[in-house]
Amino acid sequence: xxxxxxxxxxxxxxxxxxxxxxxxxxxxxxxxxxxxxxxxxxxxxxxxxxxxxxxxxxxxxxxxxxxxxxxxxxxxxxxxxxxxxxxxxxxxxxxxxxxxxxxxxxxxxxxxxxxxxxxxxxxxxxxxxxxxxxxxxxxxxxxxxxxxxxxxxxxxxxxxxxxxxxxxxxxxxxxxxxxxxxxxxxxxxxxxxxxxxxxxxxxxxxxxxxxxxxxxxxxxxxxxxxxxxxxxxxxxxxxxxxxxxxxxxxxxxxxxxxxxxxxxxxxxxxxxxxxxxxxxxxxxxxxxxxxxxxxxxxxxxxxxxxxxxxxxxxxxxxxxxxxxxxxxxxxxxxxxxxxxxxxxxxxxxxxxxxxxxxxxxxxxxxxxxxxxxxxxxxxxxxxxxxxxxxxxxxxxxxxxxxxxxxxxxxxxxxxxxxxxxxxxxxxxxxxxxxxxxxxxxxxxxxxxxxxxxxxxxxxxxxxxxxxxxxxxxxxxxxx
DNA sequence: GTTAGGG
DNA sequence: CCCTAAC
Numbered sequence: 105x106x107x108x109x110x111x112x113x114x115x116x117x118x119x120x121x122x123x124x125x126x127x128x129x130x131x132x133x134x135x136x137x138x139x140x141x142x143x144x145x146x147x148x149x150x151x152x153x154x155x156x157x158x159x160x161x162x163x164x165x166x167x168x169x170x171x172x173x174x175x176x177x178x179x180x181x182x183x184x185x186x187x188x189x190x191x192x193x194x195x196x197x198x199x200x201x202x203x204x205x206x207x208x209x210x211x212x213x214x215x216x217x218x219x220x221x222x223x224x225x226x227x228x229x230x231x232x233x234x235x236x237x238x239x240x241x242x243x244x245x246x247x248x249x250x251x252x253x254x255x256x257x258x259x260x261x262x263x264x265x266x267x268x269x270x271x272x273x274x275x276x277x278x279x280x281x282x283x284x285x286x287x288x289x290x291x292x293x294x295x296x297x298x299x300x301x302x303x304x305x306x307x308x309x310x311x312x313x314x315x316x317x318x319x320x321x322x323x324x325x326x327x328x329x330x331x332x333x334x335x336x337x338x339x340x341x342x343x344x345x346x347x348x349x350x351x352x353x354x355x356x357x358x359x360x361x362x363x364x365x366x367x368x369x370x371x372x373x374x375x376x377x378x379x380x381x382x383x384x385x386x387x388x389x390x391x392x393x394x395x396x397x398x399x400x401x402x403x404x405x406x407x408x409x410x411x412x413x414x415x416x417x418x419x420x421x422x423x424x425x426x427x428x429x430x431x432x433x434x435x436x437x438x439x440x441x442x443x444x445x446x447x448x449x450x451x452x453x454x455x456x457x458x459x460x461x462x463x464x465x466x467x468x469x470x471x472x473x474x475x476x477x478x479x480x481x482x483x484x485x486x487x488x489x490x491x492x493x494x495x496x497x498x499x500x501x502x503x504x505x506x507x508x509x510x511x512x513x514x515x516x517x518x519x520x521x522x523x524x525x526x527x528x529x530x531x532x533x534x535x536x537x538x539x540x541x542x543x544x545x546x547x548x549x550x551x552x553x554x555x556x557x558x559x560x561x562x563x564x565x566x567x568x569x570x571x572x573x574x575x576x577x578x579x580x581x582x583x
Numbered sequence: 584g585t586t587a588g589g590g
Numbered sequence: 591c592c593c594t595a596a597c
Contacts, residue, residue: 451591475585490585495591498588 452487454496463532471540504533
């Protein structure tokens, strides 16, 4: 049992529950301060509201409730049962707790507001809380069914290892049990809590493989194992909650018994994803989208890394499916942003010097050896890929042919040439085109030779291989 | 990996 | 400038 563990923080060693709780609080706050912080928002609110419902009226209890934001169930159980609440305050470790948990009060206010809106002051708050989830996850739960399950689980929770309980339902049952025990007798609740404690532990160990079938929970399962040994109750519950939340999202009807689980707040999700990113645990789906986002700016330097292929759209979208609607929007936004930026990132105009360089390169190496030309003549300009050189050459041929054509026809269409090249360059291009006809492209030279415009295509395609220089790339490569 | 061809 | 097929 966990109670045997170093009770340095406990002033009343007789209280087994508090021992475990305190013990768990110590490391938990240090290691998973943020996680605990957010995860505990829910239990706290529940506890507080329960406190109101049952009108315990103990000031110290209320105070304690505000301060102690760990495992709702256990905390409550021993509090009521042993009445050792006062001992918590003033303990050395409480300062740390207060620091960490203090920030929770703000968020708790949120939850309190929600409760007020739902008019939870009645004794049926449990049910209202339960109904809250069916509303949000209508496909998962149906109100009455949940309620019945809740009661069953709570009553069954005395027998640990109840295989009927799903993983997600464990904590739920524990919570409910505590609340019921509060209303009936604290001692029983205490015992129940003990049992729950064991139950959760044992069941979590057993259920870990099952959870692995669910995608995001794989990490959680690991957390389970870790926390089972190292971190006591709080962290354990925390991880358990994590699993539950993920299960709730991914799996549906099979895990209906997760009633007490509140939908994680937006802030929690964000924080969680952030933590996951830093800690290397991809517990949240959003992490991916964030990573994608961060990739965008880094691509601006080199064209070489054309990210379009790197970004498979289908994969992107499928990831979005599993996350919430908000993240879905984000995904869409990101995708739009990326596609808009990726396509035609920078249209670098070809300078005259570059054109001349290209022409020289072609004259030197021939048409088709674009990589060679790029390496030798455009090594400095990383943004010019061999494909770019080829495209440019293609365009040059076209324009030069147009030039020729225009001249032939009386220079009527000169204005169509957006960036007219110097005559010398055009002449060179034409010469090169004659010597190195672009494969399958309509060589201006040939086209001029061939008076019949309709037969240009055929003539060129046939003429290219015939060319004595063998400038056709394919033929060249074969050499 | 490179190139041709089309968009 | 980008994409894809072909090599």
